[in-house]
Amino acid sequence: GIQVEQSPPDLILQEGANSTLRCNFSDSVNNLQWFHQNPWGQLINLFYIPSGTKQNGRLSATTVATERYSLLYISSSQTTDSGVYFCAVGNTGFQKLVFGTGTRLLVSP
Amino acid sequence: GAVVSQHPSRVICKSGTSVKIECRSLDFQATTMFWYRQFPKQSLMLMATSNEGSKATYEQGVEKDKFLINHASLTLSTLTVTSAHPEDSSFYICSARGGRPAGELFFGEGSRLTVL
Numbered sequence: 001g002i003q004v005e006q007s008p009p010d011l012i013l014q015e016g017a018n019s020t021l022r023c024n025f026s027d028s029v030n031n032l033q034w035f036h037q038n039p040w041g042q043l044i045n046l047f048y049i050p051s052g053t054k055q056n057g058r059l060s061a062t063t064v065a066t067e068r069y070s071l072l073y074i075s076s077s078q079t080t081d082s083g084v085y086f087c088a089v090g091n092t093g094f095q096k097l098v099f100g101t102g103t104r105l106l107v108s109p
Numbered sequence: 110g111a112v113v114s115q116h117p118s119r120v121i122c123k124s125g126t127s128v129k130i131e132c133r134s135l136d137f138q139a140t141t142m143f144w145y146r147q148f149p150k151q152s153l154m155l156m157a158t159s160n161e162g163s164k165a166t167y168e169q170g171v172e173k174d175k176f177l178i179n180h181a182s183l184t185l186s187t188l189t190v191t192s193a194h195p196e197d198s199s200f201y202i203c204s205a206r207g208g209r210p211a212g213e214l215f216f217g218e219g220s221r222l223t224v225l
Contacts (some may be wrong), residue, residue: 031212041147041200043216050212086152090212096143097204098213099153 002027004100005062011108013077019073023087029098031090034072038083046072046085051069072091077107110135113205115217122193123225130188130220132203137181139205144176147200156201159186177179193224 003026013019023032034046047054047061049070053059058077063070070087084104088097110182114189122128127131132142140161157178158166165178175197186205190197202219206212 033214035216041202041219041221043202043219045213046215047213088153088214095141096155096158098155099145102152 002089002091002098003028004062004087005085006085006100007101008103009092009101010104011040012108015077015079015107015109017077017107018073018075019077019105021085021105022042023070023072023089023100025068025070025089025100027091028088029065029089029091030039032070033088034061034070035086035088036081037086037102043086044058069107072102074105077105079109080103111135111205111213113183113203113215113217115203115220119221119223121223122225124194126190126191127191128189128193128222130201130203130222132186132205132217134205139186140183140184142180142186142205144186145204146177146218147202151178152201153202156188157158159203164192166199174220178225190222193222195224198222198224 005024007022011101032050049061049063051065058075060073084102088099090097114133116131144156144160147153157169159178159180161180179185204214204216
């Protein structure tokens with residue numbers, strides 16, 4: 001099956017700093033999503049981005065499907081950005097998503 | 110975005126008992142729902158795909174008789190952990206597709222199961 005690797009596994013930032021999270025996948029995909037898992041376990045949808053670039057406030061994402069990677073940019077980080085960020089991909093016609101290994105982010109004041 | 114709701118959010122049970130977790134799509138119909146499991150500090154692993162009106166499809170290594178899935182309506186799927194044991198303690202999360210865009214998955218709040 002498809003493999004999804006995220007980097008870095010852990011990231012510590014000072015409030016206000018910028019960061020880039022990476023998601024590499026081993027096969028072509030037709031579905032890619034980024035999620036933020038908060039301390040209570042809830043998965044928050046950030047982006048649905050099988051290709052192209054999107055922006056939402058301080059967050060933006062780019063997927064280069066031909067090169068099998070996606071990037072999540074966080075600018076001017078805040079303590080509330082702390083948590084685990086997952087990318088998840090699918091390649092079987094809108095069916096299941098396979099989750100990446102996750103990036104654990106801690107933003108300190 | 111679409112709303113998916115799970116209940117209960119937390120459950121503690123004794124070893125040997127069965128526990129049922131409900132997953133509802135509140136503002137859309139879902140012919141397919143997905144059940145994931147997450148152990149502490151790990152990623153989410155797909156357990157099974159729940160199909161309305163038919164049998165669930167289980168991932169390799171997931172015991173069908175241990176994790177019973179019923180998808181009796183277009184808005185409700187249930188996961189029953191039968192004869193639960195401490196190793197079944199985990200965070201269970203359901204998901205469903207909510208319309209536009211057609212491929213986007215939305216997740217419930219999750220259910221944390223602790224088996225004593």
